[in-house]
Amino acid sequence: MGAGTRTAHSPRPGARHGLRASGWRASPRVARRIALYAVLIGLSFLFALPFLWQFSAAFKTNAEIIQPGLNLIPDSLRLENFNEALNAVPFDLWFYNSLFIAVLGTIGATLSSAFCAYGFAVLRARGSSLCFGLALITIFIPFEALLIPEFILFSRLGWLNSPLPLILPWCFGGGAFNIFLMRQFFKGLPRDLVDAARLDGASEFRIFWQIMLPLTVPALTVVAVFHFIYLWNDFLRPLVYLQDLNSTTLPVGLSGFVSRFSRDWSTLMAGSVMALLPIIALFAVAQRFIVRGINLSGIKR
């Protein structure tokens, strides 16, 4: 609307006494702008729609849900849906398990990848490029290739249905991609810091912990946010390692919930919305870190 009226006179207030012709020359450009926004608004609504619908359905009755039409605003806020979801299944246990695994797994992966990345980025030794090359190759090995032996290993150790198989592997290196990201960041820090600290007689461990690590907080945040989202959504691992209903995570629990409550949409929607809340809260807080992280990951180069 604002853009439309502006075209009638001049594209910019300052250009009032400029060329008359700019008025009509600008209009196809403005029309393009309006079309661009129309397309963007339409598409973003389509992308957000499943999500908006899910939130509104979580507060509806089953009768209201199956009514035809979009009805994104529920008639009344039916909070019982959430109680029903909590009572129908061990939702609180799944939530707790998911949170426990995601938090500890994220801490383990973040610290351990930073620790190893410091070695790869700063310390020089024979064989370091070979080791780093091996680490890079593991980025491209699909997890499905490792699943079966790991499953056998963890079942022999008696770790099935415990959070160990989902946390412990992340504490050893934290995933090659995270090592790679952290190494990039360490390489960007001034090396003089390390040399000066060495002259002062600080041990390598102290240089890492007290001087370099605090400088990598932005990168640590990015790694932590992405890893938390990854662990929270992870499905195949908990499905295989945590088969007991009470020790499993939210995604696996919900997937069993789907077939059992295939007619009870309101309960299912309330349950799935509760499962999404932590990740949406994290996303809202960390969005700028995510965008920064994409730049940091350097794929742009």
Place this chain on the structure above:
Amino acid sequence: MTDGQGRLRLLSRRRPRSHPQKPSGKRPSGKLARREARWFYLFITPWIIGFAAFAAWPILASFGLAFSDYDLSGWPNFIGFDNFDKMTDPVQGPVLAKAIRNTLFIALLVIPMQLVFGLALALLLSQRVRGMPVFRTAFYLPTVVSGVASIVVWIWILGSDGLLNQGLELLGIDGPVWLRDPATVKLGVVIVMIWGGTGGMMLIFLAGLQSLPAELLDASAVDGAGAVRRFWHVKLPLLTPQLFFNLVIGIAGGLGVFTETYVISTDPGSGSPANESLTLVMYIYRQLLQNLQAGYASAVAWVFTAAVAALTAIQFWTSRRWVHYEYEN
């Protein structure tokens, strides 16, 4: 892997000829160097343990298992190539072939569409749009929440009276029960995966577009190149590193499709209806945990891994020809 400033060259095949730290004379020698090397190996010890226990050993073990008969109790028995013969026998052959066909069908539709839509959305958003963060969030949020909790909604949306069919009805089309109809279940999965995967690719393309050198775009505009030519001859060549990255990630993700197909089945993991949603990873999962055929499952997993590895290697190999890193140098 990195240039002098430590910038990323992960995706580039071209490496600096001489590593700045390599020349033999320049490396600190003697006691100091040995001390530094000791610290290096101390720092990467967690990675060495993790690599040995959770990458190297499993790969070798699964290779051994592929030639064994093992029901998860006792010890595996060596049986030669029997597991590989089983993949083509009259019992397992047709089911496995179907799983492979389904996986390829889904991947071949999903990957190009995620790439094209992701690039298109990034191009739209890169035009100095007001409220860009809001649009970006709307497109990217599905990627963040793309787990079971979101797939659940899609079961309703793709149902007989779900949102999609209500929309189609407005156009006068009588839609199927997408996920229960053997003819359409894979298309339903494709829709869910496009919704969930496009945003991530868009974000990477967008980062690339925003870091394009403005001089180059301005110069081509001054030279009279239209929007279409600027896209094909300036922007797209400069975006090939992002395209390559998204392609590698997309192929691994597309061929590994599991969560979506597992959750949408009436009986989770059954591949219903009529095995039309049975994918390769689901087939491996089923052989391992339902049939307790760890040896056979490993053989299939090895075939899967070899296929993904070969595709990745081919991409890295051909990337020399079509991925451009010139602008950086």
